[in-house]
Amino acid sequence: MVLGLEFPPVSHLVNWQEIWFKGTPFAISKVVIVYILAVILSFGFFFLAGRKRKLVPSGMQNIAEASLDFIRESVIMQTMGAQGLGWLPFLTTMFFFIFFINIFEVIPAFQMPGNARIAVPLILAVTVWFLYNIVGIRTQGFGHYIKNMCVPPGVPKALLVIVVPIEFISNFLVRPFSLAIRLFANMLAGHFILVTFALLTAALWGSTYVAAILPFSLLVALTGFEVLVAGLQAFIFAILTAVYIGGSMSPEH
Amino acid sequence: MFRLLLLAAQQAGELQTGLKAVGRGIVYGAAAIGPGIGIGIVVGNAITAMARQPESAGMVRTTMFLGIAFTEALALFGFVLAFIL
Numbered sequence: 001m002v003l004g005l006e007f008p009p010v011s012h013l014v015n016w017q018e019i020w021f022k023g024t025p026f027a028i029s030k031v032v033i034v035y036i037l038a039v040i041l042s043f044g045f046f047f048l049a050g051r052k053r054k055l056v057p058s059g060m061q062n063i064a065e066a067s068l069d070f071i072r073e074s075v076i077m078q079t080m081g082a083q084g085l086g087w088l089p090f091l092t093t094m095f096f097f098i099f100f101i102n103i104f105e106v107i108p109a110f111q112m113p114g115n116a117r118i119a120v121p122l123i124l125a126v127t128v129w130f131l132y133n134i135v136g137i138r139t140q141g142f143g144h145y146i147k148n149m150c151v152p153p154g155v156p157k158a159l160l161v162i163v164v165p166i167e168f169i170s171n172f173l174v175r176p177f178s179l180a181i182r183l184f185a186n187m188l189a190g191h192f193i194l195v196t197f198a199l200l201t202a203a204l205w206g207s208t209y210v211a212a213i214l215p216f217s218l219l220v221a222l223t224g225f226e227v228l229v230a231g232l233q234a235f236i237f238a239i240l241t242a243v244y245i246g247g248s249m250s251p252e253h
Numbered sequence: 254m255f256r257l258l259l260l261a262a263q264q265a266g267e268l269q270t271g272l273k274a275v276g277r278g279i280v281y282g283a284a285a286i287g288p289g290i291g292i293g294i295v296v297g298n299a300i301t302a303m304a305r306q307p308e309s310a311g312m313v314r315t316t317m318f319l320g321i322a323f324t325e326a327l328a329l330f331g332f333v334l335a336f337i338l
Contacts, residue, residue: 010336078315178326185329236322239315 005203013195014116014188034114038100042093068092075239080246087245094124095238102187102230105194106223113187113230118180125180128241133172136248148251179240186233190226197222277335284331291324 018027049064057065071092076084101120105113115121136145149171150164200215299317303310 074311074315078312178330181329181333182322182326185332186325189329189332232318236318239319240322243319 005199007196007199013191014112016112030110030112031114031117034101034104034110034112035120037104038097038114041100042096045096046092067096071095071238075235075242079239079242080249083249084242084246087242091238091242094241095234098124098183098237099231099234102234103227105187105191105226105230111194113191115183115187115233116191118184121180121183124183124237125176128179128244129176131241132244132248135245139249140251144251145248149248175244179237183233183237186229190229193222194219194226273338277338280338281331281335284334285328288324288328291327292321295320295324 014031016030018029019033020028045060046064049060052061054061068088072085072088075091075095076088080087098115101114104110105116133145136149139145140148150167151160152163152167155163197215197219201212201219204215205212295317299313299320302313306313
């Protein structure tokens, strides 16, 4: 009989044993393997797809072209317009890198979304922060860029005392923070949900065989849902990057 | 009340961990209320827009995801804060 389920502490769910180079800063755990695999996958996918290019695409080239088309149509054209088409390689790489890291959440034997550790989301968010600031300063000049970011058009003069600090904080400080936290927390929450239902299934299977059906069916359904979340979060990260870069390329007047 | 204080004096550590757990629950629960309503409004209005003008569905969907992402961030701050506490 199960009277209470002992849930492991949070650190047990995301900290993995170091496999190689134990104790050094270069220690390799499961999460690092996920990162390395994601790099290899996103590089290898486009490398293999573009190696033997044909006019009529087939197989891998077909998928690669469809995904590039998807990024161009639903990320860049909707947010930056035609002037942002130069960002297509960067945004596609970013989308697939994040997606491949996320999708390891549901791949058996890994079952750990690499983005449930904040390192990669934070580095990507800081990269985006530098990018949109540099783009803004280069296209508008430093003074104009700061003014456009802090003073929204059409605000009465008396309100500027309140609006300018709020805009400054939200555009320069909260943006990278929320970008990182959004990806990180979504993947962490998904990981917790899957762990919770897996533990429930195991505990109920151990005591009463029949009762395990309910959490197990939910586990299967939520695994499907997490595949959706993995793609959606990669999409949202790419589209927010596009929005930020587009915002500093052409200010709203 | 007196008994609770007495208990606090006797088992300070246990009470503290218990209260911390309650605080975590309240932090995440409260942080989820506003974004829950907000995402409902965003998606509801997006569906209305798509139903009225199906030809603009692609644009509405992109904007809807943007709106969800901005709204959802507040709930996720609460989620992360609950673990930091």
